[in-house]
Amino acid sequence: MSKFINFQTDPAKYRHWKVAYDGPIANLYMDVDENGGLFEGYQLKLNSYDLGVDIELADVVQRMRFEHPEVKVVVMQSAKDRVFCAGANIRMLGGAAHSHKVNFCKFTNETRNTFEAAEADSGQKYIAAVKGACAGGGYELALACNYIMLTDDSSSSVALPEVPLLAVLPGTGGLTRVTDKRKVRRDLADIFCSIEEGVKGKKAKDWRLVDEVIQNSKFDATVQERAAEFAAKSTKADVSKGITLGPINRTISENAVTYSTVEVALDRVARKATITLHGPDGDAPANMAEVEAQGDQSYMLRLARELDDAILHLRLNEMELGLVAFQTQGDPDLLLAHEAVLLANKDHWLANETLQYWKRILKRIDVTSRSLVAIVEHGSCFAGVLAELLWAVDRSYMMEDEFEGDNRPIARIKLSEVNFGQFPMANDLTRLETRFLGEDTRVDDLKGKIGDAMEASDAEENGLVTMILDDIDWEDEVRIFLEERASFSPDAMTGMEANLRFAGPETMETRIFGRLTAWQNWIFNRPNAVGSNGALQRYGTGVRGEYNLERV
């Protein structure tokens, strides 16, 4: 599975999803093309999915927010008879490398979180209208919607059959959402997760697995009624017209991926990717009308889309590059001017969507299992939103004083209002709050420094960077760090980073990425699931997996 995976798509290319837009209501149909799998060797029967299906879904969700801000309610449903969605494709899982499975689950989790949060962030509420079998990842799609309607017929049920059937866990937040979002009593959850055939009808409602169970003959009408009710009750402001998300400007070569504002340099010997983000190339727009007119070419959105694509590209297509270094170059004040237009107009739908998108990208970086480092060189623009990168990474190195032959402006960091609440992490704290968990007053003190140009010694004193280095030490120290990091076990790095990055409170999100994922990864490595006699390999043969019986 070392095929190039492209995260860019558009509706003209969809093979698996259809959307019917009807004013404030969008009907979203899952209609997976059996022969449209991303890889060879499996058919996507019964609306089962692989990464390709999810890339399209992520695209739908994203376009819904930028291209269709008029939408207030999205009804997720199946275009197929008698099946809502059978979940992740088992043959795909059986054949996939461990690294692909894990990255696949991570991306699907991020997509679930995105439409789950769309109601709070953008006023777009997702309803799952479940007709037919809704199993495993299918039910997890429904769980991530904020209202689940189930038809009451003999073949419609919700189920998490992974444990009895496949000896793995539901991989996209199912267990966590059952206990923590739906608040299903744990012994009922235990039963539910042990029944291959799932739960239907009244019991599904009684156990809180769904919100509403409706007689089959009235189902479609009730779903549309409910959608109209939710739309009428929505507090989302009316917006008549969105912007178009055109293709991004990207060139992929052997050792680089180049976008209009982002460059990714790949160093396979050092196992490192350097992502350089460039500051704005033009003046800040005067107001949101101008931003809207610029559409997908407005700097803040363009940079976001390109960075997002770069991260996903590295995750799936460059798995052996264990270290990602973030650099920036540009005018920090100009960057802050672009940012300021959005901040001054947070109640404008496009300003809001752009800021929310940045929140998602920064979270995506937080959970990227590569060693992350920020390299703060002269000429850099780690200001405002880009300063967040300094605390998303595992470490940061900053140039101190002048460097011989380097006539770029001295490196400095500028905070803005966004660093104090605009971009919460998965733990619901800001990155600065997480960083200074033991020293509450530091965050308050830093608020007083918004707009200050902090050179290296200031930045160090304020705890904003890990290490500052002058011309004499810079090259050696940074090189030693990079070499050392490359020599460590990638697995130990993944585990260590997953544990160090999210201090403080936990949320459903941190449980999904921190706890559920770790257990799933473990199970995905155990012979009981993936061995030649394990459940995943034996699936469909009629023979149950052969298990080592020791409890661990």
Added chain:
Amino acid sequence: MSKFINFQTDPAKYRHWKVAYDGPIANLYMDVDENGGLFEGYQLKLNSYDLGVDIELADVVQRMRFEHPEVKVVVMQSAKDRVFCAGANIRMLGGAAHSHKVNFCKFTNETRNTFEAAEADSGQKYIAAVKGACAGGGYELALACNYIMLTDDSSSSVALPEVPLLAVLPGTGGLTRVTDKRKVRRDLADIFCSIEEGVKGKKAKDWRLVDEVIQNSKFDATVQERAAEFAAKSTKADVSKGITLGPINRTISENAVTYSTVEVALDRVARKATITLHGPDGDAPANMAEVEAQGDQSYMLRLARELDDAILHLRLNEMELGLVAFQTQGDPDLLLAHEAVLLANKDHWLANETLQYWKRILKRIDVTSRSLVAIVEHGSCFAGVLAELLWAVDRSYMMEDEFEGDNRPIARIKLSEVNFGQFPMANDLTRLETRFLGEDTRVDDLKGKIGDAMEASDAEENGLVTMILDDIDWEDEVRIFLEERASFSPDAMTGMEANLRFAGPETMETRIFGRLTAWQNWIFNRPNAVGSNGALQRYGTGVRGEYNLERV
């Protein structure tokens, strides 16, 4: 490593620890006997430890609380020159089965939690007095103490070298305590966990890795000074005399383990252990003087010690028994009468210690990775503290109405005050609060039912049991459940249960058992750590592990 592991020991048998009791201060010396390993094939050099060393430590901590209630401060230190503790023995880890490693880590974690909580629970504060190398599990011992003192000399440092040296994570809460207890900034934690040689002197204090750094010549005196200060400031009541914990009454045969109040029946074909807890055999003591006079033979303490041993025995010595069924038999009112004496005297040291011990045992059950079920038969005494078992388990089955030929009293459940706060889970909620996470008023309603004898239909209506069954269905349903459970993959069960058992808020404890453990288990299965060219196998050869470079 299928040797029988005995969790019972006493000071006369210790090979690795010494304690000097001196009024309110106890000096606890780690002095591991190199040749005293639990298994063949390794030497416990440099105060490194295996499960045997930890069993003694757990015994010390337990006796400190029951036999030496006069102790207010415990100084944990090394009796060896130039080394505090080198952590878990690497050759032991390299040779151990996965299941042993995981259970070893779990027990050591529970012991760390026990002395960490001793300050809040019993007024016994642990100080770590670190002289010499303090690495890996050694530093984790110190981290679990509530005050860390480090001597300032060239050979004394604290370190978590697991990642660079062994390609695994620190396995006893190190990462979590560094970020969440010590609140070390995450980028500094990242550096700290990447440095084999660790951090010493002033930097260790600046980074919050220790509380105090002291000149070597003044170290011993300052430690004793500090201990005396803490003892003087302690709010723990003075108690002149403890009780003696004699050997427990235990008989192990091929298919049973029998204690005075607990019976464990082993069914290897069905892969099930049934633990039957017997109600009191005598009247409740009139007051705490009587309880104290009974000493380790008082019913509530005897039952606790026997149950604790039974759980540990099953965990390490019966790994293929995937299901543990809890049963009780006895007079619920008599049990509540015994419990009531402790409740009425919570400020009495022995009542407090006995209740705190029950809290720990119930937590131990919560994190036991076996499928747990409660079988509520006629004649049972699931009341008060034993009713907690109903919500510690994954499911419960209760007999309804009369059963033919069964003349035991009809099964009923009785709540007491202890079910509403005395025994918080690792998530800091009670088991009832966790159970009814979505229905806050139910817990309040249940408070009004304290003392009511709830038969099956009442218990079901109040959500206290999973399923009630009459004479006709009982045998079949229970049998089907047991058979079904035995047929599932043990790994999937472990993962599922770890995710379903702890809904709601997270704490340092749930992070250690839920998140850190899962990542460690994953890493313990990956070739980069445990393969023939992995870091654990190559340790000591001077050759670094050979790593698959893919990031997962």
